Structures are given as structure tokens and as C-alpha cells.
Amino acid sequence: MTGPANNQGERPVTVGMHFAEDEYGPVVIRSYKGGSHEELLARFTDDAAELGGRGYEPAGQHYVEGSYSWAEVIVAVLASLLFVGLFLLARMATSRPTGTLTVTYLLRD
Numbered sequence: 001m002t003g004p005a006n007n008q009g010e011r012p013v014t015v016g017m018h019f020a021e022d023e024y025g026p027v028v029i030r031s032y033k034g035g036s037h038e039e040l041l042a043r044f045t046d047d048a049a050e051l052g053g054r055g056y057e058p059a060g061q062h063y064v065e066g067s068y069s070w071a072e073v074i075v076a077v078l079a080s081l082l083f084v085g086l087f088l089l090a091r092m093a094t095s096r097p098t099g100t101l102t103v104t105y106l107l108r109d
Helices: 037-052 070-080 085-094
Strands: 016-022 025-033 056-064 100-107
Touching: 025 037, 025 056, 037 056, 037 100, 070 085
Parallel strands: none
Antiparallel strands: 016 025, 025 100, 056 100
């Protein structure tokens, strides 16, 4: 498995890894979390090279942008009544939560 990641370019955190046998052969699913879309693609590229040496190739990828939950928005709005929430609302308006990139690898024949 891969080690922890940070913004200094270290290896990605493998949030999920799954090996399954199906009619197509072994399947590996890896999810990367944290960082911008470009950072996640760079981590994916590094991992794809490593898994490529083991005979796997990327079969598909899916990126989901991060978003705030309704609970976070409601807390920020209610806290704005105490003026503390104004800082929360400003931060929420200027930044987005990090997204998740999920990649499926298939073993080559």
C-alpha cells in the first residue's frame, strides 16, 4: 500500500483499495483524496506507473468535486448571528473542500 500524502508531493494516501475476481480478471480500485484535481491527477500518474510495472492498466477514472454539507452551511448561517459565522461564511465562499479521484485498474492479459 502507499504511504501518507501531504502537499509537499509525497505518495498519495490510498483511501480504498479493493481486489476482486470477476470475468475480466483481477480488478484494483484506488481512491485518492485531498488536494486539487491537478494534484490528484499527478498522484494517479505516479501510481499508474507503479501498477503498470505489475501488469495493471487504468480502465477508468471518476472525479467528484468536494462540497459542503447542508449541516455545515446551516451552522455557519446560525453562527453568523453571533458574528463568528461571518468568518465561516467568508471561508466557505472563498475555498472548496477537496475532491476525490477514484481509478479502476485491470490486469492486462
